[in-house]
Amino acid sequence: MKNSIGNVPGLAVIMVGQGRDSQTYVRKKLGACEEAGIQSKISTLPDNCTEDQVLNALSCFHEDPSIHGILVQLPLPQHLDEGKILNSVQLEKDVDGFHPINMGNLAMWGREPLFLPCTPKGCIELLIRSGVEISGKKAVVIGRSNIVGLPTSLLLQRHHAIVSVVHAFTRNPEQITREADIVVAAAGVPNLVRGSWLKPGAVVLDVGTNPVKDPSCEYGHRLIGDVCYEEASRVASAITPVPGGVGPVTVAMLLLNTLESAKRAYNFT
């Protein structure tokens, strides 16, 4: 792209506050951009910034023709209206796919969202590349967050899976999960899914990234998933580890969305 038209894709990140996890994620995303030849810009705002400051940062990136994707690093501090801010991201630059129009078009048949949210897109990519059939299979998504559980269930449905969503109000999550051919764990509860929750041969995608204290690690903690890997890997036919599973693929999908957006902007095929 650089050689052909002299332009590269550009990604902008808006980060509010100094959350350690957010900083780590953002660092990974920006590092990946550099490796892939994607230009990146970052706007860091203090923890106590106003909504207007965030919206102003958004406006700058909306007007910047070198930026093709904008992501607002979540979670935002409590005093900011996350819905309002995400709704303000220009649809054409919404590489996270969290705008309600993108989400509505993801949900509805015969509509095409401009961008698929990165983690769900990564999950499907992992399944397809691993040769896992989705159509007609029973899938259980554990968790129903706007950024993972919900869009993953919608995307699996688009691929013709029979999807059940398990959440905190589910009395027998173990029993429901045990019926699934494909399990996506995105509840944010460390080691929630035990070996006994899985049907032998199930395919397991672990989206959880839960920090647990571990003094032997560099930062005093390490990340573990929502799935008890040791137990699950004995029952599942395939399973993603944490870290090193869905996470890096999610970052790759972010780069892919940014690239697609830039191609659209420059009419480059």
Place this chain on the structure above:
Amino acid sequence: MKNSIGNVPGLAVIMVGQGRDSQTYVRKKLGACEEAGIQSKISTLPDNCTEDQVLNALSCFHEDPSIHGILVQLPLPQHLDEGKILNSVQLEKDVDGFHPINMGNLAMWGREPLFLPCTPKGCIELLIRSGVEISGKKAVVIGRSNIVGLPTSLLLQRHHAIVSVVHAFTRNPEQITREADIVVAAAGVPNLVRGSWLKPGAVVLDVGTNPVKDPSCEYGHRLIGDVCYEEASRVASAITPVPGGVGPVTVAMLLLNTLESAKRAYNFT
């Protein structure tokens, strides 16, 4: 409302073509408006009209301050881009709730759609008024259309049901349905759901309205549901009939959405 502020709610219907079913539905909707004191206007366009003609009709109703709700009667003829037309309905008048922003906000947690689609809203209303607990219950939605199956599954999830969506790619719909406490049949297949599909005591909402030939009836056909009522009513603890079940409640929800929209427009509480 009329006595207090001198205004009544107004509903506009855009109908393309002369489909008999559409005419019947529209007649029912307009009749219900009259009964409820809601003003109604209708724009009828020929079967071979252009997209621009439909969009022009929409524009007129957008600008008309006496109109608070607009519905485009579906299905539209094949040559019209249904998605484009529904996306053009002004969000504040989208009483059918089919705009992707409304659908996205229905899907996402912590967001409030301006309008809930009428059939799903009616289904929930029926459950609540009949004292059926939804939270924590297993619900199966059969069918995944944009106008019924999809939004009903999203709305049931909002009410904390554990929802599975069954569709044409499902190999064992009977088995999955038999696990449900609440069954919503919206596949458009007459008598699809037999008594053997149901768990004893299940609650059944039949959204199907399938015309079958019957020379003894006035128009040479009668409507039957997606559920074999005779069999199902022996197994279910509650069941809606067809006709006379979900249909009239759907119309009532349309009136309610129009009223809510008018209240919003006139700032009337």
